[in-house]
Amino acid sequence: MKLFLFALLVLLHFTAAVPTWEGMNGRSSIGSLIPGASLITAKGPVSHPGDVKHLTVHNPGTIGNITIRAEARSGSPLFYINRNHLWLLVNETTVYPVNIHNSTTFHDLPMQLVLGKQKQGITTGTWRWKGTQLYYDMPGGQSNMGLYFHCLTSSGQFNTFMSPIPSPPPNGCQVMTFHSFTREYK
Numbered sequence: 724m725k726l727f728l729f730a731l732l733v734l735l736h737f738t739a740a741v742p743t744w745e746g747m748n749g750r751s752s753i754g755s756l757i758p759g760a761s762l763i764t765a766k767g768p769v770s771h772p773g774d775v776k777h778l779t780v781h782n783p784g785t786i787g788n789i790t791i792r793a794e795a796r797s798g799s800p801l802f803y804i805n806r807n808h809l810w811l812l813v814n815e816t817t818v819y820p821v822n823i824h825n826s827t828t829f830h831d832l833p834m835q836l837v838l839g840k841q842k843q844g845i846t847t848g849t850w851r852w853k854g855t856q857l858y859y860d861m862p863g864g865q866s867n868m869g870l871y872f873h874c875l876t877s878s879g880q881f882n883t884f885m886s887p888i889p890s891p892p893p894n895g896c897q898v899m900t901f902h903s904f905t906r907e908y909k
């Protein structure tokens with residue numbers, strides 16, 4: 724019975740949130756194209772009950788800096804990991820890579836997440852799931868340990884950063900973790 728209720732809740736979550744991110748036909752159809760594609764949910768001080776935030780871009784349907792936002796009317800995008808890289812699923816024919824820009828010259832944290840049209844920037848590391856949690860590991864044993872940062876930048880926008888060496892949040896940044904709560908139940 725408990726299991727049934729849980730399955731029902733998961734199902735309701737899906738059907739209640741059918742999106743049309745960049746004109747896609749609906750999450751259920753697009754999500755089934757790539758098994759394991761799912762929303763990425765931020766947890767930490769940035770997230771409050773009733774104010775769930777998902778990984779996305781500032782302007783849905785465009786490429787640019789990655790950020791977290793409350794679910795837009797058009798829905799939040801789905802992500803998946805393929806060949807150690809993190810991808811945003813745009814539609815039936817298009818996926819965009821989540822790239823890592825070297826931000827050491829302009830930010831306290833060395834890596835910024837930016838959605839691109841092709842793979843660019845730091846590509847030596849590996850994206851992976853550990854349970855529900857998203858990790859980025861660098862060669863030589865370094866890892867972000869599943870920690871990301873929501874930082875107000877000089878452009879006036881909140882962007883997403885990380886570090887291969889766990890560090891406390893710099894000024895203007897809040898720490899968070901990223902999760903895929905639905906992926907495991909597919």
Ligand SMILES: *[C@@H]1O[C@H](CO)[C@@H](O)[C@H](O)[C@H]1NC(C)=O
Binds near residue numbers: 746814815
């Ligand atoms: C998928 O998205 C790309 C990029 O926005 C667009 O060029 C293409 O026309 C879209 N394809 C479909 C089938 O909607």
Ligand SMILES: *[C@@H]1O[C@H](CO)[C@@H](O)[C@H](O)[C@H]1NC(C)=O
Binds near residue numbers: 825826827845
């Ligand atoms: C980022 O850039 C700095 C300065 O150019 C460099 O020292 C560092 O190795 C780069 N980091 C990575 C992970 O490539």
Ligand SMILES: *[C@@H]1O[C@H](CO)[C@@H](O)[C@H](O)[C@H]1NC(C)=O
Binds near residue numbers: 787788876877878880
């Ligand atoms: C993206 O982020 C970088 C660094 O945080 C910033 O300089 C740039 O202005 C941002 N781009 C846009 C379009 O806001």
